[in-house]
Amino acid sequence: MTTQDMLDDRYGRTRSPRRRWAIGAGIAVAAVVVGFLAWTTAQNAANAVDVDTTGFEVVDDHSVNLRFQFTAPVGRPVACAIEAQDEEHGVVGWRVVELPASDEHTRAVSETIPTTAPATTGFVNSCWVT
Structure with a gap:
């Protein structure tokens, strides 16, 4: 391992597969929450008096x-x-x-x-x- 590789690993400049998976899961959860909020807003508007x-x-x-x-x-x-x-x-x-x-x-x-x-x-x- 080179000095540059050790420095990158030490200061988190490399992306590990675990970190990529966590970012992907966060984006998926955010998409589900936004979809749910849009659906409930549409339902409330459809039943508005x-x-x-x-x-x-x-x-x-x-x-x-x-x-x-x-x-x-x-x-x-x-x-x-x-x-x-x-x-x-x-x-x-x-x-x-x-x-x-x-x-x-x-x-x-x-x-x-x-x-x-x-x-x-x-x-x-x-x-x-x-």
Whole structure:
């Protein structure tokens, strides 16, 4: 063994088969992780529900009529949590509305929320695919 070979071996300037295998395994693990993250992002986007409150009407001291529209995947049932609040932002009524699957991508809905006290607003808290 020459002096140059001993120096290269001492300071790690040569690549051993074990080191090449470790680098290859690291690249493979990174590729699997990136693939998994891409797949879960695509799945979450495919099941996303976008909702907008289009209006509300306080009918009386015990009910609010809420109008909203949502965009959801075609052929999938959707559930929405709707809510009524008083002037101090306290929840005075809420319910979960289950909407059947439809061939339409965007739908408009009108629902009544029973309240325990006079409400000043109504809105959709959230929607999700069931």
